Amino acid sequence: MTATTPTIRLRSAALHFGHRHLWDDLTLDVAPGEFLAVLGPNGSGKTSLLKVLLGLQDISAGTVEVCGRTPRRGSSLVGYIPQQKSFDRDLPLRGRDLVRLGLDGHRWGIGLPRRGASARITEVIESVGASPYAGSPIGVLSGGEQQRLRIAQALLGDPRVLLCDEPLLSLDLQHQQAVSALIDARRREADTSVVFVSHEINPILPMVDRVVYLVGGRWAVGTPDEVITGERLSQLYGTEVDVLRVRGRIVIVGAPDDAHAEQGGHHHHPDRVGTT
Amino acid sequence: MGLGFYLGQPFAQHALLAGTLVAITSGLIGPFIVTRRMAFAVHGTAELSFTGAAAGLLVANDPVTGALTGSLVVATAIGVLGVHERERDSAIGVILAFGLGVGVFLLSLYHGFATEATNILFGQIFGVSTGQLFLLLAVALGVLLAMTVLYRPLFFASVDPEVAEARGVRLRLVGLLFLFVLALTVTEAAQIVGTLLVLSLAITPAAAAQRLSSRPAVVTGLSVLFAVLACDGGLVASLESNTVKASVFVTAFSFGIYVVARVGAGAARRVWPDRRTEAVRVG
Numbered sequence: 166m167t168a169t170t171p172t173i174r175l176r177s178a179a180l181h182f183g184h185r186h187l188w189d190d191l192t193l194d195v196a197p198g199e200f201l202a203v204l205g206p207n208g209s210g211k212t213s214l215l216k217v218l219l220g221l222q223d224i225s226a227g228t229v230e231v232c233g234r235t236p237r238r239g240s241s242l243v244g245y246i247p248q249q250k251s252f253d254r255d256l257p258l259r260g261r262d263l264v265r266l267g268l269d270g271h272r273w274g275i276g277l278p279r280r281g282a283s284a285r286i287t288e289v290i291e292s293v294g295a296s297p298y299a300g301s302p303i304g305v306l307s308g309g310e311q312q313r314l315r316i317a318q319a320l321l322g323d324p325r326v327l328l329c330d331e332p333l334l335s336l337d338l339q340h341q342q343a344v345s346a347l348i349d350a351r352r353r354e355a356d357t358s359v360v361f362v363s364h365e366i367n368p369i370l371p372m373v374d375r376v377v378y379l380v381g382g383r384w385a386v387g388t389p390d391e392v393i394t395g396e397r398l399s400q401l402y403g404t405e406v407d408v409l410r411v412r413g414r415i416v417i418v419g420a421p422d423d424a425h426a427e428q429g430g431h432h433h434h435p436d437r438v439g440t441t
Numbered sequence: 442m443g444l445g446f447y448l449g450q451p452f453a454q455h456a457l458l459a460g461t462l463v464a465i466t467s468g469l470i471g472p473f474i475v476t477r478r479m480a481f482a483v484h485g486t487a488e489l490s491f492t493g494a495a496a497g498l499l500v501a502n503d504p505v506t507g508a509l510t511g512s513l514v515v516a517t518a519i520g521v522l523g524v525h526e527r528e529r530d531s532a533i534g535v536i537l538a539f540g541l542g543v544g545v546f547l548l549s550l551y552h553g554f555a556t557e558a559t560n561i562l563f564g565q566i567f568g569v570s571t572g573q574l575f576l577l578l579a580v581a582l583g584v585l586l587a588m589t590v591l592y593r594p595l596f597f598a599s600v601d602p603e604v605a606e607a608r609g610v611r612l613r614l615v616g617l618l619f620l621f622v623l624a625l626t627v628t629e630a631a632q633i634v635g636t637l638l639v640l641s642l643a644i645t646p647a648a649a650a651q652r653l654s655s656r657p658a659v660v661t662g663l664s665v666l667f668a669v670l671a672c673d674g675g676l677v678a679s680l681e682s683n684t685v686k687a688s689v690f691v692t693a694f695s696f697g698i699y700v701v702a703r704v705g706a707g708a709a710r711r712v713w714p715d716r717r718t719e720a721v722r723v724g
Contacts, residue, residue, distance in 0.1 A: 219607050239609020247603050257472060257651055257660040258600050270597035271608040273590050302655035318604070328607075 170233070172197055172326050172358040173218065178227035180213055186382040187213055191227070193377065193386055197325070198356040200349065200372050202363060202389075205379035206422055211362040214379075215328045218360065219243060232325050239271050244319030244357075246348070248331040249311055254304035260314045261299045264290055267318035289317045293347055309340030316347050327351065329361045333368055341368040348372075366393065367414045393417070447680040455574045456566045460672045462581035463629045464642060468668030469588055470626055471647025472660050473619065476599045480644055482519065482620070483627050485533040487639035489515045490628040492544030494561040494636075499551050504561055505573040508628045509580060515540065516624035520617045564635030564688040566676065577629055584625050587618070595619055596657065633672060634688040641692040642668050649695075649702035667702075671695035 171194035180187040187210030195201050203211045216222035217229055220236035229235070232242045244267075252258070265286055269276055290299045295313045298306055306314070312332055319327060329348065333341045349372040352359045361369060366376070366389065376392045378385045380401040385392045392398075393415055398406040402420055409416040447453045474483055490508040493515075497507015515536065523532030548558055560568060569577070597605040598615045606612050630642045646667035650660045675691030682690075 220609075221606065237609075238611075245604060245607040247607070250603075252600075255651055255655075256476065256600060257655050257657050259655055262657055263601065266597050266601060266604070267608070269593070270601075271594055271605065271610045274593055275589055276593040315604075 169196070171195055172232055173360070174228070174230040176228045178217070178229050179225045180210055180217065180222070181225040188379055188384050189226075189382060191377075191384055195326075195358045195360065197358055198352050200352055200359045200361065200369075200374045202361050202366060202369060202373045202376045203379065204363060204366055204376055204393075206381075206420070209379040209381060211379060212330055214377075215245075215330055215360065215362060218326070218328055219245065241322040242325045244322060244324030244327045246312075246315050246319045246327065246329040246332045248334040249308040249315075249336060252304040252311075254302070256302065256304050258303045259300055260295060260303055260306060260310070261286060261290065263303050263314055264295075264299070264317045264321060267321040286317075286321065289321050290314070292320070293317045307340075308336050309343060312336065312340065312344045313347065316344070316351070320351060323355075324357060326358045326360065329359065331362055331364065333363065333365070338368075345369050345372065370413070370415065389415070444677065444681045448677075452567060452571075453676075453680060455571065455578075456569075457673060457676055459574055459577045459581065459629075460566060460633055460676050461669055462578060462585065463626070463633060464668040464672035465665050466581055466584050466588065466622075466626045467630050467642040467672075468646050468665030469585070469661060470619075470623060471643055471664045471668065472650065472657075473595060473599050474623065474643055475647050475651065477619075479623065480640065481530050481533055482623060483640060483643045485519070485537040486512055486515050486624045486627045487631050487636045488537060489540040489544075490631045491561050491636045492540045492547065493628070495544045495547040495551065495558075498553065498557055498561075499547050502553070503573065504557065505569055505576060505632060508561075508631065509576070509625065512624035512628040513621065516620045519624075520620050524613070560635075561631075562635050562637050563686055564631065564633050564638065566633045566687060567680075569632065577632060580625055581629055584622055584629075587622055591615065591618055591622065633676070634691045635686075638688045638692050641688075641695040642672060645695040645699050646671065649699040652699075652702045652706040667695065667698045671698060 173193070173195035175191050175193040178191045179189045203214060205211055213222060217224055218231055218236055220238045220240065231240070236243075265282075268282055268286065290296055293313045293316050295310065295317055298310050299314065303311065303314075315332065327348065332344060332348070336344065345368055348359055348361070351357055361373075363369060366373065370389065373389055375387060376389050378392050378398070378401060383401050385397050385401055393408055395406055395408045398408060398417065398420060404419065404421065406420045407418040409418065474480060490512055493508040493511020494504035495507070496511060498504045500507070518536050519529070519533055522536065523529035551557075594605070594610045594615050597608070598610050598612050602612055627639050627643060630639045634641055647660070647664040649667050650663035653663060654660050671691050671694040674694045675687045675689075678690040678694075679685055679687035
């Protein structure tokens with residue numbers, strides 16, 4: 166596979182849940198080393214797109230390939246970084262154990278310690294700067310520390326594609342920067358493609374190459390300057406949306422919080438869309 | 442007749458062997474029960490083994506086979522009705538209430554010895570026949586084997602389900618298999634300590650172990666060790682005492698280990714503040 170072959174290929178891909186069309190006719194290539202942000206309101210199918218790429222969700226029409234193959238569960242070509250969550254303080258799991266699960270936690274059997282694996286785990290933990298607290302129980306670590314370990318967990322299998330599902334959520338600004346910088350460094354060093362689902366473009370704006378913006382079945386792909394404009398977002402949302410660029414940040418005004426607010430009256434938690 | 446005499450008897454040796462294997466499996470699944478918050482599932486399947494035992498008693502005068510067969514029915518019912526985690530406890534409650542009612546009805550049809558019913562509730566491993574004992578041994582070995590296959594994905598699914606699923610672990614399959622392992626182990630433990638006191642082997646040792654370490658392998662090892670100490674210690678003590686049931690000693694020993702672990706860990710942390718507190722400061 167040459168460096169120019171896309172790591173992710175979607176051709177006229179569609180995802181429907183019953184009558185609900187999350188997205189239709191989505192065609193997209195992601196290049197090695199590219200940083201792709203997936204934006205959009207709640208319920209627009211951002212996380213479902215990651216599930217498709219992880220092989221956990223079949224698409225309704227079209228084709229999808231990751232590194233030239235149909236996505237399959239547990240592929241080591243793909244690394245996954247979830248959002249931060251709270252672990253019980255007395256959960257018997259150290260940071261290091263969490264990282265180790267990324268290596269072979271999904272395989273059957275007991276998983277006896279191997280010397281090569283142990284050295285590799287130490288090396289990856291070192292590379293994300295998590296060594297000082299990798300021996301502490303996961304439940305007492307801060308969100309930022311936990312997310313560094315999550316990156317180590319995802320990188321252990323040396324993936325070609327890194328799928329990130331809101332990894333910055335509920336982190337403070339300093340940790341947001343540190344965590345996104347680590348992800349950015351990885352794709353530059355190893356040519357790993359990054360697909361980064363987020364409500365917020367601003368923390369990752371300096372590193373984003375392209376954006377996929379999903380809104381209630383419609384979508385737009387392009388650089389942030391092409392896609393995040395008042396005109397494009399007004400088309401996507403079907404209502405008047407203004408985009409302001411202030412001191413290197415993007416502020417979106419007038420976008421409904423919920424992709425389906427106008428369709429079914431379902432109640433979802435309100436969520437910020439690209440605003441700060 | 443002293444302890445030495447009893448320990449030379451095949452019935453006592455077999456009971457100790459069965460007790461050790463059951464304690465090993467109980468100690469092994471204990472940390473998973475704590476992490477997955479399945480204490481109520483343990484309690485439910487244990488009490489329902491009363492119904493299975495009553496049915497076995499009535500049909501074939503064999504409470505052990507009845508309880509083991511019943512536990513598979515119960516695990517299937519919980520698995521089918523409690524697909525989602527938030528529904529699980531209410532599903533267990535529904536099955537438990539109905540199942541116990543059936544058990545009381547079955548027992549009212551039974552006109553054998555009243556001690557049989559007490560033995561189900563409070564355990565009597567020394568009373569079971571050789572054939573039943575070998576059945577218990579075989580099931581314990583099978584469960585132990587299943588756990589060695591299931592261990593890693595079960596651990597992943599228990600501590601970190603979202604990422605486990607993303608990495609390809611089939612959460613529903615693993616959860617269902619564990620339910621069967623749990624039901625069989627609990628039913629086996631119920632033969633020793635009785636349906637009412639199963640938590641002393643399935644929860645207490647793991648809870649004690651978690652006070653002492655945050656390393657998964659150490660916690661599992663300690664949990665198994667504590668369960669074996671409490672179980673075999675209780676069996677030997679009841680042979681010695683001759684009148685008091687083994688379950689009394691097993692629950693007392695397992696509770697004692699928990700208290701010592703809890704107090705000891707607290708004291709150790711005050712004397713040597715460990716990385717737990719340090720990490721809080723750093724974070």
